Amino acid sequence: MTDRVLKLVTGNRLHDGTVVYFAGSGAWTPQIDDARLVEDKDGAALLAEAQAGSPPHPAVGPALIEAVRDGRRIVPLMLRERIRAFGPTVAYRGD
Amino acid sequence: MYHYDEYDRRFLEERVAQYRDQVRRRLAGQLSEDEFRSLRLMNGLYLQLHAYMLRISIPYGTLSSAKLRGLAEVARRWDKGYGHFTTRQNIQFNWIHLEDTPDILVHLATVELHGIQTSGNSFRNITTDPFAGVAADEIDDPRPYCEIVRQWSALHPEFSFLPRKFKIAINAASEDRAAVKIHDLGLNLRRNAAGEIGFEVLVGGGLGRTPILAQTVRDFVPRRELLAYITACLRVYNQYGRRDNLFKSRIKILVQSLGIEKYRAEVEDEYAAMGAERDALALPDAAVAAMQAQFAPPAYREAANDDAELRRAQAAEPEFARWIERNTRPHKQAGHAIVIVSLKPLGRPTGDCSASQMETVAELADTLSFGEVRVTHDQNLVLPHVRKSALYDLWLRLGAADLATPNIGLASDIIACPGLDYCSLATARSIPVAQALSRHLAEREVAIGPLQIKISGCINACGHHHVGHIGILGLEKNGAESYQITVGGSDSARAALGGIVGPAVAADEVTATVDRLVDTYLRLRRDGERFPDTYRRVGLAPFKEALYVAR
Structure with a gap:
């Protein structure tokens, strides 16, 4: 895993709330590994790009988060964001 | 059980139609999230970590089989096949799609349920004894009073913009199974020497960042005066409660800063000044009787009490x-x-x-x-x-159906909020901590006896950790989960807030720490003493010491 902290943009998809990541060119993806990852200094520009476009915006609450690259995987730094990406960490008992 | 009348049904129908149009406009981009947020919250729809979450009010925790089937259908058709019952006697669905919510609310309305006033600075679900109407130690059935207060409070025009949310609990038995002392307003149903029914009125309880137990404003308010008197209580809060600081906006902070005597004097002045309004708000015996009829006991068949x-x-x-x-x-x-x-x-x-x-x-x-x-x-x-x-x-x-675990009131009957696995406010996970503890303690829980472990994943204290015999509060410290542990709390009639036993511990130390606290209790307890009794007698020191020595 590289230690270099990078930035990406995440939000929740408007119509169903699914956690999504900005993939560039106006696209959002539920796969964090497909997120567009930029250097820290380019974060503000990425967020501005993610927020652009006429309403309805596909994602609610776009926000910058920190992540590192682990091979081909992208892993958020904060536990909260790891749980959003890969959680919940507990099995649920639906049927 | 209370059943909707024509007015209730029409109101809900109109409300759902308005909401459907709001969702349509949101999805079409005509409403921004900032504009839409309060509208969805007014109908119980939150946005959590993984999805939208719909919180449905279960008035005073009372369900019919039809309502429960209605909830099952929401779980199956629109969620991932399950729901989560909360410490407010409500239910939450964790995987809801915004686009489905108008249909869900239409479906819920058919079984007389909704999500109104499960969010925002409004009166929240009124809670009570889950054994209401059947408990052997009950003075009177609290549900008719819950429903009367619910109808009085629902969309109350004067109190639609309170400084902060407002939670009411009503207890009507000698034991307190409604935790009235941790509510903004608590009502203890009582009978006076003449045999008349009335209520002890308590205010200013609450957990969260500043845990405080409610104090008595009046020992006995006759039933007829109930709504008028609590109107006066609310009016003083509505006038003087802080709207400039979210952390100081609950009634508990007002009562704490004024002192109970000054708050009481303000309420009594207001009550005296209400004059004719008191008559308008009087609760006639006939109205109470009509409501009681809605909660008439079922037609029990004679059954021999031969065991x-x-x-x-x-x-x-x-x-x-x-x-x-x-x-x-x-x-x-x-x-x-x-x-x-x-x-x-x-x-x-x-x-x-x-x-x-x-x-x-x-x-x-x-x-x-x-x-x-x-x-x-x-x-x-x-x-x-x-x-x-x-x-x-x-x-x-x-x-x-895996619904008969014989653990009520024992160590594995843990209260836990959804925590950081679901909740956007949480700072640490609750569920995995509860799972580890229940697995670990189950083997000796019968020997331990009654023990309430309560876990919250953040300072807002949905898991009631302050009043757990053992309370666990999940925090975030330098990017890692850590857990602050308290002992000696209780939500019974002798309610008490727990004392902090020492520095917060890491997630993987919680089980061992709780183990030591339980061992300490078992070593110190006298015959028949429950955890809070032992704590009251010996204080915090032996528990602190047990952990200190282990370090």
Whole structure:
């Protein structure tokens, strides 16, 4: 895993709330590994790009988060964001 | 059970139609999230970590089998097949799609349920004793009063913009099973020397960042004056409560800063000045009687109070005997029992219930409990009217659905909020901590006896950690989860806030720490003492010391 902290943009998809990541060119993806990852200094520009476009915006609450690259995987730094990406960490008992 | 009248039905229909149009406009981009947020929250729709979450109000925790089937259908059709019962006697669905919510609310309205006032600075769900109407130690059934207060408070024009949310609990038994002292306003139903019914009115309780127990404003408010008097209580809060600082906006902070005497004087002045308004708000006996008729006891068939057969079954099957001992309570009607359905199977998320389990409970309610179900603030369900002769059959059928864990009131009957696995406010996870503890303590929980462990994943304290015998608060420290542990809290009639035992511990140290605290209690307790009794007698020091020595 590289230690270099990078930035990406995440939000929740408007119509169903699914956690999504900005993939560039106006696209959002539920796969964090497909997120567009930029250097820290380019974060503000990425967020501005993610927020652009006429309403309805596909994602609610776009926000910058920190992540590192682990091979081909992208892993958020904060536990909260790891749980959003890969959680919940507990099995649920639906049927 | 209260049933909607034409006015209720029309109101809900109109409300859902308005909401449908709001969702349409949001999805079309005509409303921004900032504009839409308060509109969705007014209907119980939150946005959590993974999805939208719909919180549905279950007035005073009372459900019919039809309502429970309605909830099961939401779980199955629009969620991932389960729901989560909360410490407010409500239910939350964790995986809701915004686009489905108007249809969900239409469906819920058909079973007289909705999500209104489950968010925002409004009166929240009024809570009460889950054994209301059936408890052997009850003075009067609190549900008619809950419904009267609910109708008074619902969309109350004067109190629609309170400084902050407002929670009311009503208890009507000698034991407090409604935790009235941790509510903004608590009502203890009482009978005076003349045999008349009235209420002790308490205000200013609450947990969260600043835990405070409620204090008595008046010992006895006659039933007729109930609504007028609590109007005066609310009016003082509405006028003087802080709107400039979110952390100081609850009534507990107002009462703390004024002092109970000054707050009481303000309320009494207001009450005296209400004049003719008091008459308008008077609760006539006829109105109470009409509401009581909606909660009339079911048509119990005469049942012999002969427990011989039950005792034989208990002797033959120790597992059944343990379930009877832990999961049933005395009923005021001869030959009947109150049954608590455990939603705490070992190692499973506390309070979660699958759609098929909800349907099983609904079916059992229809066949064995006059179609009634209750939700407890401990996140379990209750079948309130079961004939003793049906208990064995019920136990088998609940067991087949993983709903008969014999652990009510024991160490594995843990209260836990959803925590950081779901909640956007959480700072640490609650569910995995509860799972580890329940697995670890289950083996010796019978020897330990009654023990309430309560876990919150953030300072907002939805898991009531301050009033747990052992309370656990999940925090975030330098990017890692850590847990602050308290002992000696209680939400009973002798309510108490727990004391902090030492520095917060890491997630993987929680179980060992709780183990040491339990050992300390077992070493120090005298015959028949429950955890809070021992704590009251010996204080915090021995518990602190036990952890200090271990370090």
